[in-house]
Amino acid sequence: DAGVIQSPRHEVTEMGQEVTLRCKPISGHNSLFWYRQTMMRGLELLIYFNNNVPIDDSGMPEDRFSAKMPNASFSTLKIQPSEPRDSAVYFCASSGWDSNNQPQHFGDGTRLSIL
Amino acid sequence: KQEVTQIPAALSVPEGENLVLNCSFTDSAIYNLQWFRQDPGKGLTSLLLIQSSQREQTSGRLNASLDKSSGRSTLYIAASQPGDSATYLCAVIPGYGGATNKLIFGTGTLLAVQP
Numbered sequence: 460d461a462g463v464i465q466s467p468r469h470e471v472t473e474m475g476q477e478v479t480l481r482c483k484p485i486s487g488h489n490s491l492f493w494y495r496q497t498m499m500r501g502l503e504l505l506i507y508f509n510n511n512v513p514i515d516d517s518g519m520p521e522d523r524f525s526a527k528m529p530n531a532s533f534s535t536l537k538i539q540p541s542e543p544r545d546s547a548v549y550f551c552a553s554s555g556w557d558s559n560n561q562p563q564h565f566g567d568g569t570r571l572s573i574l
Numbered sequence: 575k576q577e578v579t580q581i582p583a584a585l586s587v588p589e590g591e592n593l594v595l596n597c598s599f600t601d602s603a604i605y606n607l608q609w610f611r612q613d614p615g616k617g618l619t620s621l622l623l624i625q626s627s628q629r630e631q632t633s634g635r636l637n638a639s640l641d642k643s644s645g646r647s648t649l650y651i652a653a654s655q656p657g658d659s660a661t662y663l664c665a666v667i668p669g670y671g672g673a674t675n676k677l678i679f680g681t682g683t684l685l686a687v688q689p
Binding site: 463492501502503504507515550552560561562563564565566567568 | 606608615616617618619620623625663665676677679680681682
């Protein structure tokens with residue numbers, strides 16, 4: 460089992476640039492979650508998908524953030540345009556059927572720095 | 575609004591000591607509670623998941639308890655080892671029906687086990 464794979468591991472870019480974070484969930488998992496972790500706010504859920512469909516995006520900070528899941532094995536989180544306050548570690552997680560009673564498996568995260 | 579608090583924020587103990595980490599939540603209406611471990615620069619690893627109908631779960635040297643009525647959970651680590659050093663986070667899925675899948679995280683306890 461390869462686990463949840465995120466890329467890139469680190470991203471440094473200038474304010475105003477578009478940033479795309481990628482995630483490959485564990486094969487067979489049907490729920491996918493995007494989180495953001497900062498010192499000030501801790502871990503926050505941004506959006507989650509069930510069977511490739513966005514279920515709850517209430518945590519997405521603003522319209523500059525968008526997420527897609529075109530198929531069961533791939534998801535992207537895009538920030539356009541990026542701002543310094545978007546600097547954080549972004550985690551992707553996946554879980555299996557009946558995800559409320561199964562643990563979420565996390566990737567190692569993408570550390571994003573916006574200059 | 576559900577809020578999750580963890581005390582203490584940091585803890586340092588000598589190797590071999592038994593220890594307890596605390597987690598409290600403001601709304602007793604939860605679907606389940608989960609404990610995670612986070613190592614520096616890594617994602618979260620699920621340790622234990624307690625469903626709302628359960629009182630405790632055990633895995634090896636770890637034991638987690640849940641008291642919904644008082645809004646509390648504890649994670650007991652027996653015979654601590656330097657390898658247990660990490661940040662420990664608890665999280666709840668709020669609600670009765672489990673429709674949200676939305677984990678609400680505490681701020682974590684940073685544990686250091688001294689050899």
